Amino acid sequence: MNHEDGLSKRQQKALQTRLNLLNAGKVIFLKEGFQKATMTEINKRANTGYGTAYVYFKNKDELFAELMENIVEKMYDVASMPFEPTTVEEAYSQIKAQVRLFIQAALDEQETMKVIKEAIGISEMVERKWSQIRARFIAEITKDITFVQTAGMANKDIEASLIARGWYYMNEQLMWDIVLGEVVEDLTIVAENLALLYTRGLYKVR
Amino acid sequence: MNHEDGLSKRQQKALQTRLNLLNAGKVIFLKEGFQKATMTEINKRANTGYGTAYVYFKNKDELFAELMENIVEKMYDVASMPFEPTTVEEAYSQIKAQVRLFIQAALDEQETMKVIKEAIGISEMVERKWSQIRARFIAEITKDITFVQTAGMANKDIEASLIARGWYYMNEQLMWDIVLGEVVEDLTIVAENLALLYTRGLYKVR
DNA sequence: TTATATCATTGACATAATATCAATTAAATA
DNA sequence: TATTTAATTGATATTATGTCAATGATATAA
Known part of the structure; x- marks a missing residue:
């Protein structure tokens, strides 16, 4: 079902997940640098399973x-x-x-x-x-x-x-x-x- | 036993191994670039076992x-x-x-x-x-x-x-x-x- | 309301590389 | 010839990546 902003509950959640990953990424990249930052750590901080980051970002x-x-x-x-x-x-x-x-x-x-x-x-x-x-x-x-x-x-x-x-x-x-x-x-x-x-x-x- | 050049047969062989690794490295680095070149490939080309490169070079x-x-x-x-x-x-x-x-x-x-x-x-x-x-x-x-x-x-x-x-x-x-x-x-x-x-x-x- | 379809999420897995080290082989010395 | 010392090895532990079949959650249709 569509809401006022034209996004279904499902889409909103997905968008939030994406945002969580970006926020987590920012923190981890700043803390660890590019090389040392791992997808595992970013997913952990975003409270998402390991594979999730790869759904939203190729790498x-x-x-x-x-x-x-x-x-x-x-x-x-x-x-x-x-x-x-x-x-x-x-x-x-x-x-x-x-x-x-x-x-x-x-x-x-x-x-x-x-x-x-x-x-x-x-x-x-x-x-x-x-x-x-x-x-x-x-x-x-x-x-x-x-x-x-x-x-x-x-x-x-x-x-x-x-x-x-x-x-x-x-x-x-x-x-x-x-x-x-x-x-x-x-x-x-x-x-x-x-x-x-x-x-x-x-x-x-x- | 020491030879004319002050190097035992053993030392000479070791020196040659080192040289082989450097030569192999040169070829592989030029062919693959730094990132893609692997120790496996370098050792292979130098006809040395995988561990050998690590004897002569830290990494x-x-x-x-x-x-x-x-x-x-x-x-x-x-x-x-x-x-x-x-x-x-x-x-x-x-x-x-x-x-x-x-x-x-x-x-x-x-x-x-x-x-x-x-x-x-x-x-x-x-x-x-x-x-x-x-x-x-x-x-x-x-x-x-x-x-x-x-x-x-x-x-x-x-x-x-x-x-x-x-x-x-x-x-x-x-x-x-x-x-x-x-x-x-x-x-x-x-x-x-x-x-x-x-x-x-x-x-x-x- | 229930059944079905769709989409988001997951984590186990295959892959690929590194660096290490106990075991093996070869050379030097006694 | 026996013993010591040095060079070499490859199996192993480690650590990351990217994939994908399975699962869970939401939307849609009956």
Whole structure:
């Protein structure tokens, strides 16, 4: 029989079971990391039989990938921020702000990000998901570079897509270092330094 | 009884067994990748009983780590190349050459590098080994930056260690992309673009 | 209301890999 | 030749995964 929300009692229960598994997954992944977390433990915590998790998720990877969705969305938001500066100074300050935002977004979910970092190395599926984020950022940055080149603000003897890639990697890796606590510098300092190198280069003369 | 080379027949045989295992490992790792390669298969190829590999190597990671040694050495060589330019132009061309060399070193062992990339994500031990290479590069680059800053060639408002890190990551990730065939641009073009951004920055004005 | 069909859940099972270790085999020494 | 020492082995315990036939619970039809 159908209820107000269009879901039968059976469907509601199933949905709840799925949710329980996701919640349990979150706890277990955060506690154990991706590798050490087992389906047995997740099912135990969700009060479901061993086989149940496999009804809702093809495997551990898929369960985890679903838990990543929130963060993936946030990253896409950051990637698609507008960038149309009219002066070099404006470009610099916008870039600095975006670097900060990118790293801050990761820090907002620091513990989950640590597990994601681990999972990228282990799970094909997670790796693919992260690659998509990466590709999106690189595409956006390429667009931004082409824009400032067309506007005459930037050097045209540079291959936009290549530099976009390099610049993104610089940001991503620094982000991981900060998330993992391997770089302790203040976020503002990091953003400033990266933005400076990017807009102006390391050397003095042209 | 001891022989001319100071090794008993027994020791020689043991050494040969070890070598057989390493050779078999190389073949199997290249064929299967790190994850899919099994100790069973490696022992089979080496014509040794299953337990034998564990006599010589604590586990799969350690066997692989030993196979990495060659490449690790080569990378250290690249990392410790001298850098003492006297002009900005000289700095640029030296940097460009070093980027090229770094990526070329990886391409010289492309297939092994692919497996290493995979193994970094999976094995703690391999990850640690690669981190050491990374740390070494970053330390060297930091030194180089400090040198050109002291020599008055480079801007002093930049934190050497931070920029060294960012610059290294840009190089490393591009290297992986090229090794994995995800970036197909000519090596010379890549080196030029990276070196240009690094020495001069993306934007025109100061 | 009862019978039947459908869907959710279960846990035992097959599979596949790891690392260990007591037993075996081969070499060195007495 | 006998004894000790070292190298090798493969059966075994362990630990995870993913599957599936059986069971239990809910929905639908008679």
